[in-house]
Amino acid sequence: MKVFLTGASGYIGSNLTRELVAHGHSVTGLVRSEASAAIVAKNGGTAVLGSGDPKTDLPLIVAQARAHDATYHLAFDHSFTDFLGACADERAVVDSVAAAYEGTDKVLVMTSGTLLGAHIIPFTEADSSAGSHNPRAATEATAEAWAAKGNRVAIVRLPPITHGGDLGAGGFIHRIIRACREGGAAAIIGDGGNRWPAVQVADAVAVYRGALGAEPGHILRLHPIADEGNRVADIMGLIAAHEGIEVNSVTPEAAVAQFGFIGHLLGLDNLVTSKITRETLGWTPTQPGLLDELRAGNHGYAVTGLVRSESSAAKVKANGATPIIGSTTDLELVSKSAAAADATIHTAFDHSWRDIAAACAEDRAAIGAIGSAYEGTGKTFIISSVATLGVLHPTFTEKDEGGPGAVNPRFFSERVAESFAAKGTRPVIIRIAPLVQGPDLASSSFFLSLLKKAKESGVAATVNGGKARWSSVHVADIAPLFRIALEKKGTAGQFERYHAVGDNGVPVKEIVDVIGEKLNIPVTDLTGDDAFKHYGILGKLIGLDNPIENSVTIEQTGWSPKQPNVLEALKAGKYFDQL
Missing domain, CATH: 3.40.50.720 (NAD(P)-binding Rossmann-like Domain)
Known part of the structure; x- marks a missing residue:
């Protein structure tokens, strides 16, 4: 299928692009900068450059949707500076693309969140988000209305914590860890007994791919949920243990002061099931759960390591990374490898002391190759x-x-x-x-x-x-x-x-x-x-x-x-x- 993505260079978008391409689909992604276009290209897709303003880009989004067999609307302003405005922009895109798809066999997949069902315990795929105070519920209602008219529409409700993958800065968990570190303490509201679901991003994008099977006239709600409900106290306890800090019980106001918008969500209880998703798609999560990753100190990176020999490559593999055999003197290899990554750490240096001047010259050349890339x-x-x-x-x-x-x-x-x-x-x-x-x-x-x-x-x-x-x-x-x-x-x-x-x-x-x-x-x-x-x-x-x-x-x-x-x-x- 020819698939169009908004938010294509983001955390979910990058991983989904690779998932779709790996399964034979061609992907076009909307981006707002040349740097983001490079990310889409690296992931195997083709980039379309927009302005970054959903209102300005709406005609472009609709035109691209019409030119493709399916559209995933992933883009959302997670800065939370204007949450109501971001939700309105999201609804406008869903409504416009669905209107463009009326009477066709094309598929619209939108992203939502399980926190819309924090008032329902447990929250299942059969449950509507009607009654939620979250304004994104109105976007779900818009999608459901188009499904009732015969469109093929799927809603993928992500949990509050999607973890892992190669974009370490992606996902709420990294914001939470950073806020705990900067605040000098982890935080819970009350006893932290409220529950949050989670999923590893590789498992999540497999569900997104399955959403292409949405049937006409029936809304398909999917829950990519591996952990149905980790206690927030357990999450914060593992973060605190790793960072060497304490866990404090704080007021809701203090939570907002430390975590920003996420602080408003910290006390919500969100037990979620994924039974229908598993039965419908035959989906079974295969990746480590959130608590296991936190216990292992896994901060969600995919690492590629430059080594000089097969024996060193074996060490890199044993540590969970992917080796590239070469040398820092191969500046073309260094440059290409750096360009393909989101970040580079350069630790190589010849410590034999045989020729310190030459070793330093090689060091400078490698740094120059990375910087230029x-x-x-x-x-x-x-x-x-x-x-x-x-x-x-x-x-x-x-x-x-x-x-x-x-x-x-x-x-x-x-x-x-x-x-x-x-x-x-x-x-x-x-x-x-x-x-x-x-x-x-x-x-x-x-x-x-x-x-x-x-x-x-x-x-x-x-x-x-x-x-x-x-x-x-x-x-x-x-x-x-x-x-x-x-x-x-x-x-x-x-x-x-x-x-x-x-x-x-x-x-x-x-x-x-x-x-x-x-x-x-x-x-x-x-x-x-x-x-x-x-x-x-x-x-x-x-x-x-x-x-x-x-x-x-x-x-x-x-x-x-x-x-x-x-x-x-x-x-x-x-x-x-x-x-």
Whole structure:
């Protein structure tokens, strides 16, 4: 079938486009910008550019509807700045397209919501939304009236939480998580015993596709519901546990203050069944439920990872992502892969130290390829950098540029990334502490070098008295900061810098003293050439004082490192049993 979608580049629209194309349909999608047109094209559809104003675009929508076998009306203004106006615009589109389809075999599918039935427990597909105080009920009534005249019309009632998929910013759940994080607490009204249904987006779009089977003269109401009613207290409890915050019982007014329009809905009880949908379509949800995804820390992204070998590809697959085998030196591959994604995180760097200048040049080239692919799109790309750029600063903050490049040429990688802010992108720089702890010694390169050298040489060595301070962070704390930075509402045209730093700096002597104690070897101090002969390039680095601040990062992102710092880990005996 030839299918027309409004809202084609949105959360549901993007996933539905791919679903329809995968099942042999051709899709045309209405969009409001060239960036949105690129999304539709990436999903396998053809874009039609409109103004973004439903009233202005109504003749275009009707013309496209007439030219296609079916229309899905998905577009809706979810800013909630004028809810009544948005509902009126929605009704006008449904009424106009249905009128254009009168007397034909064409199908109109509209989106609605199960919250229209919050006054009915449980809410089933057989129930009309008549009696609901929600103005979208009038749109359902309009659709039902056209079905009664012989049209083929389907209403898909989405639950308040549709989760998962590759547009992490889509769906109410991401707004809720962000509001909890920014507010410093999760919230319920009363005891949070009210229930909200949910569905994973891949399951939802399968129901949308099934809606094309609507029969003439009979309204087809469908409920893509996998979880019939999760307690809001359970949802908020899992969010709070993951974010390290509390759950507070709040007043309805306080809920609105924290969550905006969603706060008006937070106390509604919405138990919904999908028995008729399952029987009519033969539909069975196959994706994880909302609570399972929250327990797993799944924030709803589809990840593609660039790797250099089949063994690395296997690791990527084991982590639930899709590998692409190649190299960051293949700039065409980097550019195409970035352009096909909604965002890019660049963490690759040659840490062999064989040729630091060449490694930094490759880093800059890859950043340039990503930035160029994103010019004018407003997309986010995040690069990892190093907090050792601040070795010449008394205390290195997120506001400092660091450098100069003569000390660390990665200084110039940051400048390349930041230059793309003026070209309509959102570059984010995350500077990582020099001491990164992993789950084991093999994944903690600095500690591996330090401990192996101490054991092999029989001495634990400081450099220049060991007064230099080095900051640390655990990889389990780094990953959430990248995600938070990705989800944070930034501004195209502005760059951001954050510090993945768990502490502001531990004197190297304190670290070395613990190593000497745990290995039962003497502690000595080295200077100059002796330090280089003992440690190699590491001997030049650990004598440099590098205290690092993270207060701006914590304030702007709400990130909070939870793992023990390096000194606490070593005192507890971590890593020594792996030598």
